[in-house]
Amino acid sequence: MRFVLLGDDRAVLPLARAIARHPGHALARASLVGELQGELMQIAPALRLTSAWDELLAGDVADAAIIAGAGDELLLAARQLAQSGTSLVVFPGVRQGAEFVDELTLIRDDSQIRLVPVFPRRFDPEISRLADSLRTDASGKLLHVAMERERPPAEVPGPVPLLTAAEIDADLLHDADLLRSLAGNYSQVTAFRSGRTAAGVTSATVSLAGDALPEASWSLKAAQQTHWRIAVTSERGTLNLESGEAGRGAPLAGAGVPASDPAAAADAARPETSEQLDETGARMLEHVEAGLSGRDVSPDWTDVARAFEIVEAGHRSIARRRTIDLHFETTSERSLFKTQMTALGCGLLSITLFGVIALLLLGAVFRGGRDEQELRRLLDAGWTPEAIAADPDRLPGCNVGQIRELIARVERADTVMRIARVVVFLPLFVFLVLQLLVFVARPSRHPAHLKRGRSSNGTAA
Secondary structure, eight states, X not given: OEEEEEOXXXXXXXXXXXXXXXXXXXXXXXXXXXXXXXXXXXXXXXXXXXSOGGGGGSTTTOSEEEEOOOSHHHHHHHHHHHHTTOEEEEOOOXXXXXXXXXXXXXXXXXXXXXXXXXXXXXXXXXXXXXXXXXXXXXXXXXXXXXXXXXXXXXXXXXXXXXXXXXXXXXXXXXXXHHHHHHHOOOOEEEEEEEXXXXXXXXXXXXXXXXXXXXXXXXXXXEOSSOEEEEEEXXXXXXXXXXXXXXSOBOOOXXXXXXXXXXXXXXXXXXXXXXXXXXXXXXHHHHHHHHHHTTOOBSSOHHHHHXXXXXXXXXXXXXXXXXXXXXXXXXXXXXXXXXXXXXXXXXXXXXXXHHHHHHHHHHHHHHTXXXXXXXXXXXXXXXOOHHXXXXXXXXXXXXXXXXXXXXXXXXXXXXXXXXXXXXXXXXXXXXXXXXXGGGGTSOOOSSOSOOOOOBOTTSBBO
């Protein structure tokens, strides 16, 4: 299988290395890779770099494209590749935005391409071991999952390190997916920010909850070094996973997990070796192969949408200072149609209400004086304009010329009122007819997301 790569996210390097070493795959071309150019050429010497990403749109260039990064040009390239029928392997990032995820979902439903997301933190060997432990009976019923993360901010303008909203969202996107993979499909989000200043915050906290799910808590603090810890509490004890000096997972400790020997613990604290990176890359490649072949995998594209929804719900929770309930719906032409028509319908109802009020005022203006009202009563009683004009006594004080002028005025007023009624009510009628188009809009290919059992390599069990 031939792959092309677009983007400069370093998380893609283990997968690139695994592809280059696999006898059945090749990393053929790359574009928009930035500072990764040198490392990629060492990994795949035959790799062809190009500054013109549109060269990758040719049908015979690649079987799948790897998207690892953000930026307007990169996201445009990803959309164009998807529309041309090229399946995508996407390393999700918060800078890509939820709108990009929705657009690719619609393209997938239209062109039947494969979309395979890769959340790198899921493929850490120790995190995979933790997930396997939670699926065994030995762990018992889960009660609580806590994840604590520390990281240095990109900029330290003063003596106190501060995190920006973008930095918080970037970590939350991946950790929210990780917590969902460990404990379930959370549907309630409560977020807090502490130590707020104009430049950022010192820490962020998010609580996740859902029906029959263990509560999960996530925190991120500004610190001098990167460090993270996961503690999973069950009826039979606690499983702990903590990063070593290099940020990789240390061996698990706790209930249901065999005790690690001191040598293994010491090894976990050392920087990752090429063998360990190869294991992560092999897990990623196995996941990608399964997804591109059409098998159910975890994470899937729905998991990407859910992670973005949790990030957005965190923003709403902070703004409203309350828990936000998530009502998951798989993105599709039909769901977007319903959303847009709902918004349009609310606007049309408001406009129609004001239109009816204006119509009543207009009718009062055209109702005229006593003579016009008497003329209208005669017309309503069946008198023709000719008969009324021939019998002036029907309108005392009016001669034939005045009667004819009144008749013309009433007819003009009636014409104006008929046109006004059409203008007021026609848009609402057209809107109601357009509701029938919901049966033409395509629903999602996939039903509502259901949690599945996961195998250790990330595919659905």
